[in-house]
Amino acid sequence: MADWVRRPFGSAGLTQVPPGRHLGVLQDRFGGGVVMLCIDVTGSMDGEPIREAVRGAKAFVREAVEARYKVGVMLWNSQVVDLSEPTADGKAALRTLAPVKRASGRNHLIGPLERCHQVLDRFKDEPDRVVALFGDGDLTPKGQVLSKVAQMKAENIRFVTRGLGAAAAREFGRISSEEPSSAAIGDVTGLADGIATMAASLKPRGLVG
Numbered sequence: 001m002a003d004w005v006r007r008p009f010g011s012a013g014l015t016q017v018p019p020g021r022h023l024g025v026l027q028d029r030f031g032g033g034v035v036m037l038c039i040d041v042t043g044s045m046d047g048e049p050i051r052e053a054v055r056g057a058k059a060f061v062r063e064a065v066e067a068r069y070k071v072g073v074m075l076w077n078s079q080v081v082d083l084s085e086p087t088a089d090g091k092a093a094l095r096t097l098a099p100v101k102r103a104s105g106r107n108h109l110i111g112p113l114e115r116c117h118q119v120l121d122r123f124k125d126e127p128d129r130v131v132a133l134f135g136d137g138d139l140t141p142k143g144q145v146l147s148k149v150a151q152m153k154a155e156n157i158r159f160v161t162r163g164l165g166a167a168a169a170r171e172f173g174r175i176s177s178e179e180p181s182s183a184a185i186g187d188v189t190g191l192a193d194g195i196a197t198m199a200a201s202l203k204p205r206g207l208v209g
Contacts, residue, residue: 022077022205032068032203033128034086036116038092039195042077049164049188053101057197059134061097063199065090069127073097076112077105085119092204101185107137110144117152129157132198137172140151148165149175160201162194 006091039057041050057073064071072086073093084092106131120129131152139145148160163172173180178201185194 011205033126034070034123035064035130035132036072037132038074041075041081041103042107043104050103052191056098056192057097059196060199061090061093069202078108080112080115107140113148131159134162135197136168160198
């Protein structure tokens with residue numbers, strides 16, 4: 001387990017070992033939320049970048065599950081290339097990531113972002129809704145993307161972002177709900193860790209099962 005995951009030390013009251021019959025109810029009540037991890041698979045990501053991105057994405061999924069988030073994955077370029085709906089065990093997300101070896105296509109974020117909004121819109125009762133978004137380009141088409149992000153933030157959807165390289169870091173940092181500087185991934189050697197560490201922004205509040 002990586003040591004950068006945010007873990008408040010608290011509980012929902014008295015617990016017992018072995019777990020009692022109310023454990024499931026408490027886990028549901030104090031579950032973390034739902035997160036969609038969106039990974040850029042445009043042509044500029046082909047080769048080592050996409051392999052490292054997938055490695056980091058798998059680590060993110062595992063950390064999100066441990067933080068009691070339902071987690072889904074979207075692969076995007078100018079459209080939604082593949083998508084797994086959020087699940088509590090993360091298995092669908094890992095299955096989506098497993099075969100990814102190549103990347104292709106151009107960058108056009110608005111369609112994938114709208115699809116992500118549709119998915120999260122079905123989880124309005126969750127205590128935290130998060131878009132974890134990675135890209136190595138820009139926010140094309142910028143005006144529409146900024147408008148969509150503002151709409152989603154107004155609905156209490158948080159954005160955690162990473163951008164590969166200085167230009168992408170500036171672009172994706174612009175829409176982050178955190179400090180813009182946190183979006184920076186300098187080069188491909190830090191790519192896997194950069195994506196994985198987005199899980200540190202999740203807020204585990206429940207019991208560890």
